[in-house]
């Protein structure tokens with residue numbers, strides 16, 4: 001029998017910590033503020049951005065939602081970023097990814113003040129993560145995965161961890177966090193081009209799936225008693241649903257769950273943690289201004 005790691009419950013506990021921190025900051029004269037910028041109208045992005053703004057409201061964090069049309073130019077977007085960099089009421093800036101193809105995302109990320117880069121995507125924060133320098137920001141999704149492992153009582157020290165996916169948003173920072181001092185895992189980073197992905201995966205005590213392919217990780221990829229963290233959030237067609245789709249992870253949950261010691265569901269696993277850690281980063285940023 002496998003333990004289901006309840007991301008919603010852990011996220012609720014993190015948000016409770018945040019609520020106390022917001023009160024403390026406000027009593028010291030600082031109202032934390034987060035700006036979320038969305039260019040275009042991708043439906044999934046709209047859901048995420050809405051849920052970030054809602055969580056801010058619930059916690060008493062000031063939030064600014066900036067929705068810009070898909071035709072927004074690079075210059076217009078950079079002007080918004082510059083305005084937010086200069087705004088003392090804003091401690092965190094997030095530009096929702098991916099932007100439309102004519103936008104140079106890397107240039108936009110570099111334009112964000114690293115001290116307000118609560119996504120942890122700016123090169124300065126990426127470098128600080130690699131250096132194990134605690135003064136930067138850790139990307140929200142991998143930070144959330146680490147917290148889930150901790151809350152589930154998973155021993156990472158000396159464990160074989162396999163991260164599937166090498167993105168700058170999840171795979172790479174996840175590998176850095178798992179191998180960092182204190183976490184001490186032995187980390188393999190695999191991806192869609194890896195030779196014998198199932199075989200690599202079978203070595204893992206901890207599997208982190210972040211490839212973006214629905215239900216790719218099958219039962220025979222996972223060794224008995226492994227811990228599985230499913231980062232994938234894929235919309236797949238489902239005629240039986242009113243919306244016409246359902247959400248599924250990168251792991252074939254039905255097949256894999258019975259084999260493993262613990263597993264995160266989708267939805268209700270890593271997703272809610274991403275938002276909770278974003279709130280945490282915003283509060284860290286606000287506290288640094290004291």
Ligand SMILES: Nc1nc(=O)c2c([nH]1)NC[C@@H]1CN(c3ccc(C(=O)N[C@@H](CCC(=O)O)C(=O)O)cc3)C=[N+]21
Pocket residue numbers: 047048051094095096097098119140141233247266267268269270271272274275
């Ligand atoms: N600059 C930037 N920063 C991000 O952090 C960022 C981004 N761009 N682009 C897109 C991804 C994706 N992401 C999610 C956040 C919450 C859920 C979430 O709450 N998911 C719910 C379900 C939500 C639903 O129903 O669609 C769950 O898994 O239970 C999912 C995905 C943040 N991202």
